[in-house]
Amino acid sequence: MRETLDVPVIARVNGHALGGGMEMVLGCDIVVAADNASFGLPEPRVGRLALDGGIAILPRRIPHVWAMGMLLTGRRVTAAEALRLGLVNEVVPQAGLDQAVERWLADILACAPLSVKAVKQMVRRGAGLSPQEAQMLRLPALVAALQSTDQDEGVQAFVEKRPAAMAGSLMTYVVTSTCIDVKDGICQKVCPVECIYEGGRMMYIQPDECINCGICVSVCPVQAIYEDVDVPLVEQPFIAANTEFFAAGVTGWGAPGGVTPEYVSKLDAPLVRDFTAR
Numbered sequence: 001m002r003e004t005l006d007v008p009v010i011a012r013v014n015g016h017a018l019g020g021g022m023e024m025v026l027g028c029d030i031v032v033a034a035d036n037a038s039f040g041l042p043e044p045r046v047g048r049l050a051l052d053g054g055i056a057i058l059p060r061r062i063p064h065v066w067a068m069g070m071l072l073t074g075r076r077v078t079a080a081e082a083l084r085l086g087l088v089n090e091v092v093p094q095a096g097l098d099q100a101v102e103r104w105l106a107d108i109l110a111c112a113p114l115s116v117k118a119v120k121q122m123v124r125r126g127a128g129l130s131p132q133e134a135q136m137l138r139l140p141a142l143v144a145a146l147q148s149t150d151q152d153e154g155v156q157a158f159v160e161k162r163p164a165a166m167a168g169s170l171m172t173y174v175v176t177s178t179c180i181d182v183k184d185g186i187c188q189k190v191c192p193v194e195c196i197y198e199g200g201r202m203m204y205i206q207p208d209e210c211i212n213c214g215i216c217v218s219v220c221p222v223q224a225i226y227e228d229v230d231v232p233l234v235e236q237p238f239i240a241a242n243t244e245f246f247a248a249g250v251t252g253w254g255a256p257g258g259v260t261p262e263y264v265s266k267l268d269a270p271l272v273r274d275f276t277a278r
């Protein structure tokens, strides 16, 4: 998921981040650690290898000799050393860990969601490119952010010295004609806020509950879940028909906008007939 998530991920490290724990830390965007934390990839000490990103990512994060020193010996580094190496953003006394994480969270939430998403997508997808190539990328989240009214609202709020009321957010759709598994779907299992529901033969996402984390988009094996900027042309008639059917502001099955279980059970058959499965 570190390769696919377009939302910020914060590691809160309260103890030993070793092996798989360290690899999870390496997959995060921001790392906040208690002063008793330690970090390491001790796999070689038991004849194993850190193959879930440890060997590949660590040398790209910190100076070569430090990375090799850790990888070739399985040694741990303390939280203070990890801070010096740039593996950690902040080290705090253990008792203040939650407050420190909350501060980072509050600062992220103070930003426009579309801007945050665009930053994450640009950094992630531009990682292997030259700066010139990365700068030229016109990614969906970037386009959505540039077209959003949040830019005007953000500047206006700054001028008026008031908190900005950011409206922009991406909507997440399940395109039912593509979904292959409406019973106990993977997307349902991974959704952190449990806002994906089954209704008859379809999945749908409750917009009021969805936090737009993008996890379901990442895990769906048949790419039946889209953020609105990514809905391919071939699927757009499905969304459009549902919008028409449910009226303005309500985008139908699998789409945010207020689909209720009653609607779903009533409207299951006709819409499935309209859009044949691929």
Ligand code: SF4
Residues within 6 Å of the ligand: 174, 178, 179, 180, 181, 182, 183, 184, 185, 186, 187, 188, 203, 219, 220, 221, 222, 223, 224, 225
């Ligand atoms: S993960 Fe994809 S295919 Fe599976 S139930 Fe969810 S939308 Fe359908």
Ligand code: SF4
Residues within 6 Å of the ligand: 172, 190, 191, 192, 193, 194, 195, 196, 205, 209, 210, 211, 212, 213, 214, 215, 216, 217
């Ligand atoms: S439905 Fe929304 S909250 Fe749930 S996994 Fe998908 S994007 Fe995240």
